[in-house]
Amino acid sequence: MPITFDSSSKVFHLQAKHTSYVMQIVKEGYLAHLYWGKRVRQSRVPNNLRYLDRGFSGNPNKEDRGFSLDTLPHEYPAYGNTDFRGPAIQVEQSNGSRITDLRYDSHEIISGKPKLPGLPATYVEDDKEAETLKVRLKDVELGLVITLTYSVYKGLDVITRSTYIENNGKDSLRLLKAASMNVDFRDKHFEMVNLPGAHARERDIEQLPLRIGMQSVGSRRGSSSHHQNPFIALTRPETTENTGEVYGFSLVYSGSFDASVEVDQTEQARVTMGINSFDFSWLLEPNQFFQTPEVVMVYSSKGIGDMSRTYHKLYRDRLCRGEHRHKERPILINNWEATYFDFDEDSILRIADHAAEAGIELFVLDDGWFGKRDNDKSSLGDWFVYEDKLPNGLPALVKKINQKGMKFGLWFEPEMVSVDSDLYRNHPDWCIHVPERRRSESRNQLVLDFSRSDVCEEIINRLTAILESAPIDYVKWDMNRNMTEIGSASLPPIRQKETAHRYILGLYAVLEELTSRFPHILFESCSGGGGRFDPGMLYYMPQTWTSDNTDAISRLRIQYGTSLVYPVSTIGAHVSEVPNHQVGRITPLETRGHVAMDGNLGYELDVTKLAEEELEQIKAQVSIYKSIRKTVQFGDLYRVVDPFLCQNYGTVHVNEDKSKAVFFYVHVLAEANGPFHTIKLAGLDPEKDYRILETGEVYGGDELMNMGLNVPYPDHDFKSVMYRLEED
Template sequence: MPITYDSQKRIFKLDTKTSTYALLVYRENYLVHLYYGAKLPDDNLASLMYRGRFDSLSPYNPKVEDELFSPDINPLEYSTNGAGDFRISACSVRGENGDTVTDLRYVSHRILPGKPKLPGLPATFAGEDEAQTLELETVDSVTGVRAFLLYTVFEEYGVITRSVRFENRGSAPVVLERAYSACVDFPGMDFDMVHLYGRWAKENSTARHPLQHGIQSIQSKRGMAGPNHNPFVALARNGCTEETGEAYGFNLIYSGNFAIDIETDTRGCSRLLMGINPTDFRWKLSPEESFTTPEAVLVYSDAGMGGMSRTFHKFYLNHLMRSEWAKKKRPLLINSWEAAYFDFDDDKLAAFAGEAQKLGIEMLVMDDGWFGNRCDDHRALGDWAVNEQKLKGGLQSLIQRVNALGVKFGIWYEPEMINPDSDLYRAHPDWAVCARGRDKSISRYQCVLDMTREDVRDNIFRQMYDVISKNNIEYIKWDCNRHISEAASLQLPPDRQGEFFHRYVLGVYDLMDRITTAFPHILLENCSSGGGRFDAGMLYYSPQIWASDNTDAIERLTIQFGASLCYPIASLGAHVSANPRTSLKTRGNVAMCGTFGYELDPVKLTEEERALVRRQVADYHKYYDLIRYGDFYRLTSPTDNPFFCEWEFVSEDKTEALTTLVVMRQPEHVFHIQYLRGLDPDRLYREEETGEVYSGALLMHAGLNLSCVSWESPDGDSLVRHFTAV
């Protein structure tokens, strides 16, 4: 059994195929963290709780009768505020007395088959035979608040997920001021912190730096995850490389304000917290009410950062991405945005579709500009009615023309936004997010709709349903092009304004759930000015997310490599655009490390370019399963190497491999060896283009000498090689 409880030692042990997580119910029912790391057969782990003798500045509970135990020193399983632990805390509850002293103690536990759903939140899922869940009930005896700590063990994946459900069993309202999803203590600081940062058109840059004494944190308070920081962090043990050493990955399944905090104390021990950002968060919990935190995903790898990433990839494909399109073959699409922007009509789009069909492209996506009086980005957001002056004969006529060519049809929406110059705003100015008495900030000529309000969500849903239900729409691009300022809702009372940000995210999830439930066969792709909302919460609803508005192939290397630390290649929205910096060949090879598609005007392609596009389309189908379901290896990172970027896909049965090399810029030397990974060393592999046969051992340990290729290749060139087992 993956979850066991030793009633004599009072130790819980959570085992996956690669890892063990252990905790102890200590004296006076303190929950103490013992261990998280490589799998252990032992259960005599209680001594791991000690961190040495505490000093006179650390309070202790005399009832415990242990001179080595203090809440300020020992690794508490779910740290609380004001009860003797002075490190960063996971939980803080303000009770009716006005103080925030919180002291959660163990009451009972249950071990359940499968995994319960989290109400109103995206979360991982499992059948009763695929996972097991531990529910630890704890209580604060003064306020009556109970916290149920939930741990689900996915034994076959090396994954543990965590969340917390708070229930007010007291007689008076309380306010949650900190409600993190996970708290993990480590007996050391010999780690590098790895995380993703960026901005618009420069998302998912990778940062790696050693832990320092003090508090290190990445956060968002933008109302959404945003491109600046991603709700993912890894702790890489000193010496951990791409394929060797220990790595711990932490990802929050949440699309709102988050915080990941790591404190290294004076003893050199480290605590990681992950959850809702406590800045601007206050949740009033009346008697008998409950609150559930988003889910945190924990991955342990003893096969380096690459092993950690491949675990996330497989796990999310099978246990987070609920859309039928997670495993169903997706159509190869072309998007109209970079080809036409707002300047299109039905004839131009039909012409796009006709040219695309000749190239083997299977879907046309009509981007921004099809609704209301939307001739530019200054107006009409919120007015989701078809502009029949632009689309003569209406949307149905256009779709019929496109479908008659054998091409599917998709459409763009930005459901959460509103322009002041719109009919919806003129009718309901109070529906735009704004704090009472303050002016509204404008970003990109638009405001944010108050998604905490059911009447707002109902209106947008009805408008979307009216268009989608009457037309053969098979794809939706859901965009979101600004963040939230003056955050408040005119519908919430003053004592609940601190709930606004979380209620906003819950409202977005509700609307997405209603759309995907009403139209389960539609392929939904998320976008937020590119990859500004690339998070696991969105993956629950949409199996692919536009990775960046920057479609330059060289810039995309860093963006896509960074995202791949946690998110599946099958989720990375990547297109071939008309960007002239690199060849069409390289643009295709880079976009193939993602969902693959086109973002250009097919009418303007030369005959030579058309022939290359047809080959790319053929490769899309040829390598579809290998790229989306195979193991991904980052061979040479563009962050670490200024000249080359290389990656590889290997099929699960190790019978097929595909490698790509991009020459970002010519090196001062020409010697270059490419070392493959993940192959069977005892098998022979034939390289498709040359017919040469190599052992897996040679390809991985001696490598392929690509010196001639790197010498002959100009900046921006690329090379793809395909290997199959003999």
């Protein structure tokens, strides 16, 4: 049984594939955390909790000075009664008091994994895949009931957590903080891994030892952001890509978040994750509830790479949904960097002609096709075809693209509105704003108030009209600014701090409606590139535009960092022209192709201006990628050269039965009379022999993994290689 409860010891034991998670109801009815790590057969707990009178910690029961909530490893700590560390929940009563005392009330164990109301989450397709434990904690004085939900996947090292908060009392309550989960480790010997970045430089990898006190990452921007990702991991100091313990925490949420690690005076580490409590509160009336987002927790004893592959499998198979979940992603061409706003039907068709000849499968018309959009100063919200550019309308253009053997996709930015738009002129109160305050603009636009049902309904109707007007197979859903002057004209003063979270709930409702209405459309999420590359968006859109930075060398770090959590099938990667539009770098077309093939291959350049030799090279890339696409997008990913450590980059993708593999390697900078390089591959079957199609050589999987493979001598900067391996 994945979940058991011993009534005599009051111990809960959760067992995933190779993982155990143990907690216990202890003195006074508090729920304590005992263990999370390698799976154990039973939970007799030889390292059971010990108590000691520690000065200034405070005691709930004055008769027992050894017991203090300030040193107890909690499952879900509250504020105000002897625990001085950061709480998971803080509740304000109508009298201004902020004290909460949560004690065990009851529990139930059920098969399967229930949905979260109004929120994305991982799921099961058969109740046998998982079991769920619901532990109810109660504050009798407040009538507050907290249900901690733990779902255990039987075939993966995954435990998910979320919190359901009910007001069963007579008075209103205000949630000031409502984290999704808390884990108190009993030591501090960890390093914290997170994914910081910026626009066009997303998901760097930062890894620092824990120190006494608070360390945290998060976003206050109304979105998960370019600048941090809703993910952290704790690793042991000796942990590597392939060995050692890793504890991963990934929040299935697209708004402002916080992930903190607090090391206390007894060197215990407390991890808390959830909605950012900054500028947040939620009025909870009697008989109302609040559901927190889900945190996906992954344990591995085999290094960071094993943690990543667990996230990849779960998110690919049980977070992404719909008919495109396991479909090979189409090779696309996007006209943005080729034309920007300056295009008409003829120029679009010329690009499509060349792309079709190269075997590209999907044409995506980017920004500028709607309203009177000739630059970024107008027309967002006016989702009607710009007839000056497309005088024959959208259906005629789509038909012509389809006749070339290509599918058609369209760019939208539905969450935004231009001040110079009919939508804004008719509904100036429909944007996020505060009365009498300046409405700060970014990229000449404001954020529509998706906390309002009337705004959401209008956007659904406008997009539906376009998507029904022609056979559209793909939508790129962009979002190009964060929230400022956060307020909603539809909410009373006491609920204004609910605006940002209500916005996200409204966004999710819109996405649920549109993706359900148009299940055949492949939706791709975008936010200035990777500004909202998070699990919440993947629930509705199974791939994300990874970064606006299309430079191949910049992309090495971006795609490597992204792969710590997110599967290759979700990573959009394009070949663009040189000098690169973001950094001005000139790289070989071969290298640009190899880097983009390490994700979902696409092109974003004016193919009408390329030499015949370059067009032939693109045609060859497209053909090769079609032969490896399934292995790259849906195989197991092994990272073998870390660009954060040596600039160079290497990955291996292996299919399920290990009969095929693809190896990518990029050597960034050449040097005169430099060394040779040999790379040890990973993930192969040591008992199989593999033929390298590019060289005709045959080697054993054990040889390639243990002895390594020679890569070509880097006789110029940005040298790359791609080898296809097939079982011989």
